[in-house]
Amino acid sequence: MPRVNIAAEADLIEQLENEAKKRGYTIYSLTNTALKALLKLLKEGEDANTLESLVDYYLISKALDIVPVTTWFLENLTKLAYEKDSKQYENVCEEVGEQIGSFLRSKASTLDELFDFYNAIKIILPIRNVVAKNTGDLIEFRITGTGFSAISTLCAGRIFAKIAEAYDLNIQDIDAIPGGIVVIKAKILRPT
Incomplete structure (x- = not known):
């Protein structure tokens, strides 16, 4: 499957790279996981911000x-x-x-x-x-x-x-x- 570039804030990518290294993930796998979750929400008619709310709710x-x-x-x-x-x-x-x-x-x-x-x-x-x-x-x-x-x-x-x-x-x-x-x-x- 072909890869594409995705724009994101440099600080966010840096933090993601650091967390990925600590846990043995690749940026490719993490962004695909996050994008799949977001896509599921959007297909269900939910707002994109729901994903962050769900993470906060999970932690609570x-x-x-x-x-x-x-x-x-x-x-x-x-x-x-x-x-x-x-x-x-x-x-x-x-x-x-x-x-x-x-x-x-x-x-x-x-x-x-x-x-x-x-x-x-x-x-x-x-x-x-x-x-x-x-x-x-x-x-x-x-x-x-x-x-x-x-x-x-x-x-x-x-x-x-x-x-x-x-x-x-x-x-x-x-x-x-x-x-x-x-x-x-x-x-x-x-x-x-």
């Missing part, structure tokens, strides 16, 4: 030991857990929020950096949208696409509240609306 999933399961499974599991022990269910949701909040804080130290991080990977997340409205020392977060049932949306609210607390926000109110909408009002304790 690996770091947090995330296991992919269907929404149907999660909805039914949350219902069973809530019916068994609602208080313990809410505690588990909060512990998940603390874990994710701690991880995110290590990757994005300010709310602005967190939103930049979110914007980089949002196209592959089940969360549809996150909007923050700042009014003085209060911030209102509106998160959509967090679940279907009241129970799963309640859990999402607890998780997002703990993430907000990781950014030094004092939660004033959590409103979990069935259908996957969470509204969190938080007071800014100190600038992040």
Whole structure:
């Protein structure tokens, strides 16, 4: 098969060559692998930036030991857990929020950096949208696409509240609306 030249930033090629040498790859094999993955996405109608988002999501999933399961499974599991022990269910949701909040804080130290991080990977997340409205020392977060049932949306609210607390926000109110909408009002304790 004939080879062609592809234009890329010199610094990027230099970094790729260094990584290829460390791992025993050729530039030819790495660029073909990357181009095949990108081509698959484009043929499926996805945006080219999805590839980078998928890499970021993979790294997050690996770091947090995330296991992919269907929404149907999660909805039914949350219902069973809530019916068994609602208080313990809410505690588990909060512990998940603390874990994710701690991880995110290590990757994005300010709310602005967190939103930049979110914007980089949002196209592959089940969360549809996150909007923050700042009014003085209060911030209102509106998160959509967090679940279907009241129970799963309640859990999402607890998780997002703990993430907000990781950014030094004092939660004033959590409103979990069935259908996957969470509204969190938080007071800014100190600038992040």
